Amino acid sequence: KAGVTQTPRYLIKTRGQQVTLSCSPISGHRSVSWYQQTPGQGLQFLFEYFSETQRNKGNFPGRFSGRQFSNSRSEMNVSTLELGDSALYLCASSSGLASGQETQYFGPGTRLLVL
Amino acid sequence: GNSVTQMEGPVTLSEEAFLTINCTYTATGYPSLFWYVQYPGEGLQLLLKATKADDKGSNKGFEATYRKETTSFHLEKGSVQVSDSAVYFCALRGANAGKSTFGDGTTLTVKP
Numbered sequence: 475k476a477g478v479t480q481t482p483r484y485l486i487k488t489r490g491q492q493v494t495l496s497c498s499p500i501s502g503h504r505s506v507s508w509y510q511q512t513p514g515q516g517l518q519f520l521f522e523y524f525s526e527t528q529r530n531k532g533n534f535p536g537r538f539s540g541r542q543f544s545n546s547r548s549e550m551n552v553s554t555l556e557l558g559d560s561a562l563y564l565c566a567s568s569s570g571l572a573s574g575q576e577t578q579y580f581g582p583g584t585r586l587l588v589l
Numbered sequence: 590g591n592s593v594t595q596m597e598g599p600v601t602l603s604e605e606a607f608l609t610i611n612c613t614y615t616a617t618g619y620p621s622l623f624w625y626v627q628y629p630g631e632g633l634q635l636l637l638k639a640t641k642a643d644d645k646g647s648n649k650g651f652e653a654t655y656r657k658e659t660t661s662f663h664l665e666k667g668s669v670q671v672s673d674s675a676v677y678f679c680a681l682r683g684a685n686a687g688k689s690t691f692g693d694g695t696t697l698t699v700k701p
Contacts, residue, residue: 478632480632505687507687507688507689509689516691516692516693516694517678517689517691517694519688519689519690522687522688524687529687530687530688532688564632564633566633566689568687570687575621575640575682577623577635577638578682578689579635580625580632580633580634581632582631582632583631583632
């Protein structure tokens with residue numbers, strides 16, 4: 475099975491712009507979660523989508539949004555970029571059907587640099 | 590809420606040394622516990638997991654036992670290699686299955 479893929483791998487944007495990141499989960503997985511990784515804050519949960527619906531949400535401002543398509547691919551959007559949004563954005567997929575016992579499989583991440 | 594506290598790093602060892610990275614957690618209910626590894630420029634790879642008390646997860650010589658009485662999930666390896674140099678994350682997943690809570694990560698460097 476192909477793993478989780480994320481595009482693009484690298485992005486450079488300027489303050490005030492917006493950005494869209496894409497994640498394709500493992501075939502058959504219906505849950506996609508997004509995380510932000512920074513040196514100062516570590517790994518923080520952004521949100522989870524399951525069957526095209528946001529099922530869980532972390533403590534991020536409304537500038538961070540996402541969606542999921544019928545084929546389970548997910549996009550994350552950040553509007554009005556700030557310098558502090560520079561980070562590695564990771565997505566993780568799982569079947570979403572079991573309890574917390576199942577493993578989340580992570581993609582390679584998109585590294586966003588905001589100038 | 591849930592939280593994970595990991596041993597602060599960085600940790601530097603010589604090849605073939607014994608490794609322990611401490612991890613303790615706070616959670617309601619009965620979470621599942623995970624260790625992930627991250628190599629430079631890459632995402633997180635699952636190293637091992639345990640889903641209930643007294644379970645032992647193991648993979649590639651690494652082991653960790655789910656200790657409910659001490660709320661711990663310490664990572665151990667008997668003989669580390671240079672190729673084990675990476676950042677290690679302890680994580681838990683509780684009833685909110687879509688979210689994992691991570692420790693701060695421990696950077697391991699193994700010198701030949």
